Amino acid sequence: MGVVNVTPDSFSDGGQWLEPEVAIAHARHMLDQGADILDIGGESTRPGAARVPEAVELERVMPVVTALVGDGARVSVDTMRATVAEQALDAGAWCINDVSGGLADPAMVDLVAERGCEYVVNHWRGPSDVMNEMATYDDVVADVHRELMERVEALTAAGVDESRIILDPGLGFAKDAHANWQLLAGLDTLLGTGFRVLVGASRKRFLGDLLARDGVPLLPMYRDRATAAVSALAAARGVWAVRVHDVPGSVDAVRVATAWRAAEAELRQGSTTIGTGEIA
Ligand code: PMM
Numbered sequence: 305m306g307v308v309n310v311t312p313d314s315f316s317d318g319g320q321w322l323e324p325e326v327a328i329a330h331a332r333h334m335l336d337q338g339a340d341i342l343d344i345g346g347e348s349t350r351p352g353a354a355r356v357p358e359a360v361e362l363e364r365v366m367p368v369v370t371a372l373v374g375d376g377a378r379v380s381v382d383t384m385r386a387t388v389a390e391q392a393l394d395a396g397a398w399c400i401n402d403v404s405g406g407l408a409d410p411a412m413v414d415l416v417a418e419r420g421c422e423y424v425v426n427h428w429r430g431p432s433d434v435m436n437e438m439a440t441y442d443d444v445v446a447d448v449h450r451e452l453m454e455r456v457e458a459l460t461a462a463g464v465d466e467s468r469i470i471l472d473p474g475l476g477f478a479k480d481a482h483a484n485w486q487l488l489a490g491l492d493t494l495l496g497t498g499f500r501v502l503v504g505a506s507r508k509r510f511l512g513d514l515l516a517r518d519g520v521p522l523l524p525m526y527r528d529r530a531t532a533a534v535s536a537l538a539a540a541r542g543v544w545a546v547r548v549h550d551v552p553g554s555v556d557a558v559r560v561a562t563a564w565r566a567a568e569a570e571l572r573q574g575s576t577t578i579g580t581g582e583i584a
Contacts, residue, residue: 305380305547306331306339307506310364315350316507316524316549324367331372338555341399343547344368344392345382349403349477351509353432361388370395380424386411393419399470401547403477404428405455417463424502425455427474435478444483445490448473452494470544472502481510488534491541500544505534507549532557540564 308331312319321327331342346364347356365381365388372379373396380399381392386409389400393415399422406413407428416423427448429438441447452471460466471494473487484505494501505511511530512521532553535546539561548554 305341305343305502305545306334306337306551307547307549308334308342308344308368309348310344310346310368311348311356313350313353314345314348315509316527322364324364324371327368328371331368331377332375334551335375335377337551339551341378341380341545342372343380343382343401344372345401346388347383349432351432351436351476355431358385358387361385362391366391366395369397373397380422384408384412386415390415390419393421398422399424402426403474405452405474406459407455413459413462413464416459416468420465420468422468422470423459423464424470424472425452425459426472426504427452427477429478438478439480439483441483444479444486445493448487449493449497453497456499466499470500470502471497472504475503475505476508476510481513484508484510488538491538491543495542501542502545502547503534503538503543504547505538506531506547506554528553536561 308321308327309317310321310327312322321330334342344365346361361383369379369381369392379397380401381389381397382401382403383389383392384402384404389412400416401424402412403426405425405428429435456469459469473494475484475487479487491501507524507527509521511527512524515522515530528550531548531550535548535554536557538546539558546554546558
């Protein structure tokens with residue numbers, strides 16, 4: 305899943321793709337690079353960010369959604385607003401990626417039920433300007449799992465088909481670096497639910513902290529190799545998708561992980577052919 309942030313202030317690429325024509329060209333380039341899904345967002349969710357008015361979000365997102373749907377691309381829209389989601393679905397969007405998992409806008413759950421679209425339920429505890437104060441957990445893996453399943457219950461009670469739901473541990477959303485690493489190491493808990501799982505580690509602060517020099521976090525633009533490493537490890541565990549800013553590194557990483565998993569499955573079946581004499 306390639307990220308298209310049509311925002312002036314996203315932490316990793318803010319302002320680069322604010323003009324619709326530039327965002328569209330960037331998204332098309334990501335398709336050429338092997339992205340299967342494009343995730344279009346018009347509101348930054350970086351820590352501390354304030355909400356943007358609905359009209360501004362629509363103005364940013366809709367021209368890009370319309371052009372990419374016209375190309376036949378599989379379009380996801382990163383929004384917490386049911387009104388934006390509705391217009392995007394009317395324009396042919398395939399998925400709504402709601403970082404609040406339906407908590408920010410009570411109308412979202414009914415819309416998703418009514419429209420039967422794919423829906424990403426991201427783990428979220430509160431808006432970006434206050435989320436860092438909400439980063440306390442007893443056991444982050446168990447707590448995130450439980451809170452996500454509460455959202456799943458609310459969605460299915462409203463009539464959302466379980467097969468449409470995608471779970472996301474919400475790395476960086478009310479989570480510090482330690483919590484993010486715990487959630488990655490504990491991905492099997494979410495995978496064990498049987499729902500598809502999406503992971504969004506791309507260029508996030510915890511990778512900058514890991515690769516810091518002299519106490520200075522590595523800048524977001526230099527975090528793509530670490531992102532690709534997370535993509536490989538997450539794909540090897542069996543996640544459904546990774547949400548990334550730099551597509552080629554993660555496409556290759558996912559291919560490696562897929563080949564690795566296929567070989568593992570073959571070994572488990574005991575059907576490997578040994579000694580063909582050829583070095584692949
Ligand atoms: N992270 C960001 C935005 N949207 N959506 C999902 N499902 N998961 C994420 O981890 C996620 C997201 C923040 O990153 P960005 O500002 O670079 O897009």
